Amino acid sequence: MSDANELDSYFAVQVAPAPLSTDFLIPTRTPRRWGRVVVVAVLLAAMTTVAAVQLHPPAGAAAATPDGGISFAKARPPVQNFSNPARLLPAPVAPPGVGGWTPLLTRNSAPVTWDPCQPIHFVVRPDGQIPSGRAMLDQVMGELSQATGLLFIDDGATTEAPSRGHNPYQPARYGKKWAPVLIAWTTPAEDPVLAGDVVGSAGPEATTIAGQGERIVSGSVAFDAPDLEAQLAQPGGGVLVEQVMRHELGHIVGLGHVDDPSQVMNPSEVVGVNDYGLGDRRGLAAMGSGRCFTKG
DSSP, X not given: OBOXXXXXXXXXXXXXXXXXXOOOOOOSSOOBSEEOOEEEOSSTTSOOEEXXXXXXXXXXXXXXXXXXXXXOOSOXXXXXXXXXXXXXXXOOOOOSSOOSOOBSOEETTEEOOOOTTSOEEEEEEOTTOXXXXXXXXXXXXXXXXXXXXXXXXXXXXXXXXXXXXXXXXXHHHHOXXXXXXXXXXXOTTTOGGGOTTOOEEEEEEEEEETTXXXXXXXXXXXXXXXXXXXXXXXXXXXXXXXXXXXXXXXXXXXXXXOSOTTSTTSSSOBTTOOSOOHHHHHHHHHHTOOOOOSBO
């Protein structure tokens, strides 16, 4: 049974002149949340253009539109050398079976992932946080870490506001390193993409490491606090709010949408889905099984 609200309109991004292939599925129902991917510094010396594809614009028909919210870093942190990199947490074990998930980005048919030998730092802007919001977020982050074998480190609170042009390198705010993943409680007035029934948006940001390939380095999540607080007040609302969190954080680690309604990464909120499904978990294990980089 599907909730009638909209979960996310999905954007796929291609980068020229060295595009990453983007795998996506067109939702079979009205979408509700927004998964986005930003690729930064794909070719440092090249001019880069962006074409964004919105699958469900307001007019109802698929259309290619420029996406002003997608931005590219004009600079990047000094290159770090990681000597003898090793996983920080044990490698995840995928459930038996195949399929049931899709990556947001692939390169040479392989998913673009985080580096499992480096921690994923995140910050939370707490303004407008819903009741028990932090406890639910901590619960879902723990589940995500266990399913991916990726280590998440809480860098505390931030005043950074969510934006469509989130910059993955902000030395004045976070120092000369990749910016932590931003998780923000917000409103449609501040973030217009959350207008109507859209309850959240999220997406990772990736870069090319010379000679080693692509990896995810940052990202951002925005939750519609008024909508989620209203949902929380309904019977069983806490389960659905956690489902929203699982879905958006699934995008952050690199998962795309699937059309299976039994999976959290389905783009519509489904009553009775209160945990990552087997397909989700196969995808999360894959996204946590990327290569270790010696530079970053």
